[in-house]
Amino acid sequence: MSDIGYRTKRRFDDIPAGGYRLVLAVLCASALTFFDSRYAEQFQQVRHESQQLLEPLNRVLSYPNRLVVGLSERLRTQKSLYEENKILQASLLQTSVQLQQLAESRAENTRLRALLDSTLSINDHILNAEIISIDPNPNHRVFTLNKGLREGITVGLPVLDAKGIMGQIVESTERLSSLMLISDSRHSIPVRVGRTGDRAILTGMGDNVRLRLDYMPESADIKVGDELVTSGLGDSFPAGYPVAMISDVKRQHGSEFTEAYAKPIAELDSSRHVIVLFRRSLHDEQPVIAPEHVISETNYASP
Template sequence: MRRALALIVLSIAVLVVDLRTDALDPLRSSIMRAAYPLLWVAEQPAHTHRFFEFLALRADELDAYEQLQRTHLRLLGRVQRIEALEAENRRLRALLSSTDVLEARALVAEVLAASQDPYQQRLTLNRGSLHGVYRGQAVIDARGVLGQIVQVHRQTASALLITDPDHGIPVEVNRTGLQTIAVGRGDGQALSLPYLPGNADIQVDDLLVSSSLGGRFPSGYPVARVLELRYEPGDSFMEAIALPEARVNQSRQVLLLWNDDARPASNDDATTNPSTKPVNSAEDAGAPAPPPAENASGDATEDGAPAGDSP
């Protein structure tokens, strides 16, 4: 009891002295220096806890950052895809709008492959007889006539480009109405008009449009624009060189046109006789065929021979 009372009295005396004087400051400093290791040890659990919280937060932030990076890359990929789709949509709109005025029946087709043979310029399309495609069908892009179908299979078809040397298309000069034949030069870039009279009314930069002669191509579609006229004095004919309006070997989508005035060729013929060539002469382009013969009842036979029993 006495010890406790003595300690209480001593504590009160120390407090009074500490409040009124600075005599105990050296003692306080010594005690604090001696107790600092104990204080440091006592604070370590809290520091350790905060350190692990920081590590956990850092890991969460890193995960969130990586997630944002992945999301950013996915969004960039979508943006690029959207840009590609927008470009494709513009091309498709241009293709479809190219037939708005003429109100022609058309089918969009994708170009699967382009022939690399300079002597045989063809496109492979992802449409075939299953989609109603027929041999001789006109193929265009957003700018003009590309060619025509020469082979048809069930789900694919082959189109011969107008620049192929085996291709010919009846055209007319848009300015004057002069009609002639444009054939491919085989260089993949130009067409030739070799059947022009020496006094033909044709000029450089004249637009050539498709003609309905022969009933294969619908009329009025841009084909080419005259680049050069070649005429030797004294010759009866002159030649015109024209550049196609269509983007030959540059189109990803094309249009297949139905010509109501044309009789579709047999697709079986297209697959069994792939060497059949398109229009490439004035006779093929529009020369009238001889009228079929008639039997006694006035009915025409298929080959012009009189109907009756075969011998």
């Protein structure tokens, strides 16, 4: 009998100490996952404080990758740098021409608004940021940016890359912020078809190359290749920024809405440098129009 007890004790003694720690870590992780999914609202503050505490660690863990990227860029050959320089010079020339056209358009726009006695004004303040990590949850499409409240980044601000809308800020701490991509299944954005002006809602599907167009009437004139831009409705995205390109249209007889899908214009998988856009909502930028009775009184009072 004592021999059986000795063998049992010996069997547990053979388990390495690291095994106990692993089991304990798995149990703790499972418990945290359960309570976080069950009591999401109660754990919101806990998640926020945890991210604040782990903020220095996230920054430290991002340094090796940034160091490797920096070293690889320094090790490029002189020939590749020369070729890239030529491409950049050509791109700079094109951009300069476009800026000249834009300056003229904005000057004309200002004159027209002055004639309409409009209070509409544009605030084009932007901030460059860098993606330093990705949410490991496969069901989420969330990136971490290296800028936060200290630079003025708040929840709801739109984020773009060089080609179009990427998403918007969903959480911000002192030095970091979280960017939810338009491809996240929890994200929707009001858009309009650039060719026709028809409005709809573009919803993520958890896929960086495929978005779903909701609430597009069956009678709407929409076809593959149409560009979708922000409609300006809501408080987050100003109007006119490229979002996606229609990639598939399926019309079903008897259905009230057209089934359509689009591909994001922004490079959601490869963009590393992004722009956070600070701008007032379209609602705040609308011109002030006097009531009809005020206009009538003004007309009668004029000589």
